Amino acid sequence: MAMKSWMYSVLEAVQHEMREDPAMTWIFELTPPVASNPGKPVINLETEFGRKRVVNTGIDENWMASAVLGAGLAGSRSATYIPYQGSCMPFQVIQNVAAKLRHKTGGRAEMPVVWIIEMTGQTPGFAQQHSCYEEDSYYMHIPGVRTVIPSTPFDAKGLMHAALRSRDPVVYLYPAGLRTLTEEVPDDPFEVPLDKAAVRREGGDLTIVSSGAGMPGVLEAAETLAAEGIAADVIDLRALTEMDTETIVNSVSKTKRLLTVDQSYYTLCPGAEVIARSVENVEGVKVKRVAFPDAPPPASPEMFLWMRPGPENVAEAARALV
Amino acid sequence: MAMKSWMYSVLEAVQHEMREDPAMTWIFELTPPVASNPGKPVINLETEFGRKRVVNTGIDENWMASAVLGAGLAGSRSATYIPYQGSCMPFQVIQNVAAKLRHKTGGRAEMPVVWIIEMTGQTPGFAQQHSCYEEDSYYMHIPGVRTVIPSTPFDAKGLMHAALRSRDPVVYLYPAGLRTLTEEVPDDPFEVPLDKAAVRREGGDLTIVSSGAGMPGVLEAAETLAAEGIAADVIDLRALTEMDTETIVNSVSKTKRLLTVDQSYYTLCPGAEVIARSVENVEGVKVKRVAFPDAPPPASPEMFLWMRPGPENVAEAARALV
């Protein structure tokens, strides 16, 4: 156990699995699979496992995503790290090939593969193509791949172990803005389940549901609200597909107040699904939805920071709801 | 005015616009841009306008979609017909380039382009990659392109005129299963607005919202229900982005009962957004959602036809709601 950075926690999991399984491969593009952490040995997958197993080639995210799928079908566990700029380049092969492969073969295809897909949304000034945070919804609508999105270094490691060990293909969304988080993370391997939401706070006045990069702002807002006497259940989805409806419905049945918070565009943001499932199952729920407007993120920090949902927006919407 | 097939209605619109504008181009792949209709001259865009303006090259839907975008940016109106097999091949360039281009240039990019994207979902036996009906949600989450989905030959023609004349880029989803529909369609050009839902039936007991290939089954169910004394408002979304919230909210405020019907996968189907917007705006709404399960469509007709929402499913869910 030690304080660990996000990236170190993730690569620790990958390193462990690659040591256990000499057939496992890793394909990268921009980010060399290297991480260091105070008081810990440097992890460098490329030098430790060699360029036959750990490789970068050209800027071709579709090849990267397809190649790990092919590796899986050949019986080798495999993962790739797709940088956010290329986050939708492999969309078609995941949506239309990988996601349908087990079903179409009547269960005979094996796909022990993980696509780590970076998401951004954090850096003001990077604009439309480099500040967007929208992929959650695209990948969430796909059945047949498990789509998860960690929001803490602990979960990042535990979900990585679970994803690499899963026989289901996993889209592992990685909110790059959370890279600077650190927390206590065990050295030994452990799993966080791929289909369970986390209740981050228990309140009773309202339910706030968010995920990934939305979580820090939500937790900050919940703190503020608590100080004002408003106690919120805070749910971190973690699993987008399959979504943990039970945890949401349990909370909403109790609070009858639901606030969803997303950095993704409003229309069909994950919160839309959370709301729909809640009101399908619970009557008389009051709802509100905080999300990025249906506009690409602009470059100007003045525009961008005003549009991106922050803790104050969350707190304000919560106040209006209770 | 004459009874016209779907494809004839669409190509009539395209032919008219191409005659008006000698710079306009059309890129096709499988389906030669040819249509005939009893008592009407055959339309053949390729022979009428020549292969400099009407072209097919290889099986490369990303090129097709990107090429019309480039044509638009060069000042030429342009459209392409993407067959359903390639429906998500051009996803990235639409989502991450075209949709962001007007915003990122501060309004200076002009994109008078239309991507006609075929959707299937109708033919039992075609299985996962050829019976799916899922693209509505992927394209609907994208801001900056107008995504529309006609459900009748009349709308198909009117929306095509509107799309081709729009300065906004348009994703025009084409439910291929509706190809066999015919109805009275005017010979002269006319427009159906790109952002207005259609109220197909007025009832008052409940609101049923659907779109595209879902519509025929919904209308059939509404008929059945009417015979039983249950009167439904039936709304055809037509515009997925930007969605016509007003029409939905007006109806739901009145009925307080909302049933959404989609052929798309349940999680984040368009109905999730309809439900979320409804309950954000109207209190005390009872909701139900009919959709394709979160599984790829299987080949076996027994499995597929059971899973695909049909008129009986719609009627049954409506009965349970009122």
Add this chain to the structure above:
Amino acid sequence: MDYDATIPQREPDDVPESRSRRGFLKLAALTGAAVSVGRQAGALSEVPFAARELSNEKLIEMYRTILRIRWHERTQADQMLENPDYRGYNHFYAGQEAVATGVCAALRNTGARDQVDLAYSSHRPSGHAIAKGVDIPKMVAEMDFRSTGMNGGYGAEMHIADPDVGFAGADGMIGPAPVIASGSAFAMRARGSDQVAVVFAGDGNYAAPHFHSTMNNAALLDLPLIYVMENNLYHQYAHYSLSCPHVDIAEAASVYGVHARTVDGQDVVQVYNAAKEAVDRARAGEGPSFIEAKTYRYYNHWGAPGAKAGELGAFGYDPLAITHFRPEKELRAWMQRDPVDIARKILVDWGVVDTARAREIEEEVKAEIAEAFEWGLAQPLCTPEDGLKNVFVEGTVPPRQFG
């Protein structure tokens, strides 16, 4: 052979006059009917004649495989044409049998997952599947959506797969399969296995952007990938010159440094020779190969329109009066060089069997296929609720059609 007629008609001032296109037209006009002969001679002289080492048993088995594919296609076409209860369909492979057979004869088709060679197929999979060794009755059942089919009735024609014999499976999309196959080859190389990954793809795949990814990465990483391009001249209604500036698509591959061959796809021995060379290279760590097999399909793109029950091939079907449609004379010219005939003649010529025995084998195969259809079409239909299974390894997803 009415070769020129295969080139789509165009208005002179409407024709893109690229240099390579002009080259294509000229070359095609010059060589005409001799194209495949010229290629054949080339292949004979260039590629080591590995087939000389094939045992008589193996040669007979290859002949049987060709016949199994042929009679599977013909029987299924007859079903489609005559049996109103039959619901299956196919993108028929008849005419191309020697390609799948020659290639798969050079592969390891049994063994554990780290032993068996993998073959990726396309939307036209039945020939590849049979050559790779799948259970034909189960495939027949699958294609008619039966619950005891090879894939439980979930996939049917365009999605059949049988990992047990290394048949990675059909794929209904043009583009992705070769890239995915290169990933299998990458994994094989990474784990130090001598397996190879083969992908069968049509000429339509050349224009897909995936072609570049596949070739480039296979070359850069020296992958044990064998790309078998079955150039049957058409994708649907379009002649390949509309989408490819090369006469031999193999040229496009060799530019990446990929070992490339063009072979007569109607002659199983030539296909085998090229495949054996490619497999030996790949197992020895010498990297990827590309084999362009010139071939032709006897039926139309999909299903049996234009065909008559009991007759081979489909003639004169062109409902949309598509200008680019393949001419009937071209089809008839190709049928003169039928892969079944060619294989039979070789076996007789080499003294492996006599004509009578060859005919006998054909009758045996016909009976085997008839039985396969009998068994397959007698299998139980699927249970509706099973559609909710096999989304993930475990569990079922909830029904959602009821609201």
Add this chain to the structure above:
Amino acid sequence: MDYDATIPQREPDDVPESRSRRGFLKLAALTGAAVSVGRQAGALSEVPFAARELSNEKLIEMYRTILRIRWHERTQADQMLENPDYRGYNHFYAGQEAVATGVCAALRNTGARDQVDLAYSSHRPSGHAIAKGVDIPKMVAEMDFRSTGMNGGYGAEMHIADPDVGFAGADGMIGPAPVIASGSAFAMRARGSDQVAVVFAGDGNYAAPHFHSTMNNAALLDLPLIYVMENNLYHQYAHYSLSCPHVDIAEAASVYGVHARTVDGQDVVQVYNAAKEAVDRARAGEGPSFIEAKTYRYYNHWGAPGAKAGELGAFGYDPLAITHFRPEKELRAWMQRDPVDIARKILVDWGVVDTARAREIEEEVKAEIAEAFEWGLAQPLCTPEDGLKNVFVEGTVPPRQFG
């Protein structure tokens, strides 16, 4: 030039031993520092020397353009290093100035939408933008997110565009721009215009699947497309030999039948000659061209790390100790062939200006750029609510961050 050092170190048994890769290594070792000289001589002898027809005014204007780019970069780098209030950033183009300048000098940079030639740019756009003739003060304002900037502060560096001068704009993605540019060329050809579409793309674009789509369709349709590949040897930290089996990427283009040239990207005259040839061909309906300009960037991939205010270039920055990082000696060797120096020497040598006048021009340009920054950084900031505009042509979208 320490050329070998640019090739990533690898363990012998870990190296993919593709034939082309070996060829690459051998050729690079053989030619060493002489690479660009050899190419230069080749280009001089092959490409018509169109520059002989350039007027003195035009030559001086080209020199000014190079200087404008150079001083824009240096001034902005200094801002980033020294002005804590400066928020802009750049992927600096310094070192590559001759490419954008030589190409755009051969284009039509004004006129209506059916007259002006279009240039598509990349994530490294400032040089292309200036050469195409955008308003520099407005670009400076845009890069610092000002509401009166070229794009209203919506886009900033990686998204600048100015359709008025045919600058179709930057694009932060690797891959799509060349394909889109080919669509512009398609439209130009379809409407019978003699316009051309140019796309600037880095060596990183070679491996993207889009490369194939662009080349193939440009060739098949004979499009008036000019693909200018600025091969500055690296994409981020990776030498291009990791992603490309060719020494000259132009080889990859010529295979499609696209007219291809390799030029010394440091010499504006050679770039111009190749560009003029390509433009003339395109306008005459002779189809696409590919120009590979061998060049180098003086700063690191992004921003100014490793740079010192007031000094040109960035040295010795490699925080992640990346094995594939470019060696400092390589950078210094390239700086010996600086595009500004080369352009100045040519002008003096041809008697267009004397050294004193050349220096004077440089001072004028420096002053012009300084003014541009003064104006740009004094512009008003954006209004938050404006972020909801320009999603569609008309209207604003609703705010949704408030719930």
